[in-house]
Amino acid sequence: GRLLEIHCNEMPDSECRYALDTETFLKIAAAKVAPHSAFFARRIEIEGNIVIGLKLAMVMKRFFQEHPYPA
Numbered sequence: 001g002r003l004l005e006i007h008c009n010e011m012p013d014s015e016c017r018y019a020l021d022t023e024t025f026l027k028i029a030a031a032k033v034a035p036h037s038a039f040f041a042r043r044i045e046i047e048g049n050i051v052i053g054l055k056l057a058m059v060m061k062r063f064f065q066e067h068p069y070p071a
Helices: 024-030 035-040 050-066
Strands: 003-006 018-020 046-048
Touching: 018 024, 018 050, 024 035, 024 050, 035 046, 035 050, 046 050
Parallel strands: none
Antiparallel strands: 003 018, 018 046
16 A cells, blocks of 8 residues: 655656556556556546656557566
């Protein structure tokens, strides 16, 4: 139930930022839940540019479909 936040010190002026709980991240990483579905179910918060955040979610979905995390 801990909140997962990813920070990149090399890019402090990022255009979007995701906030989600560990369970949701693991489901996305295992390709059991699509990032868009989690966002629209209010399991992910996107801060900043939501359009870029949703486009990046499409990339994440494809990546985790091809390389799922073995839960």
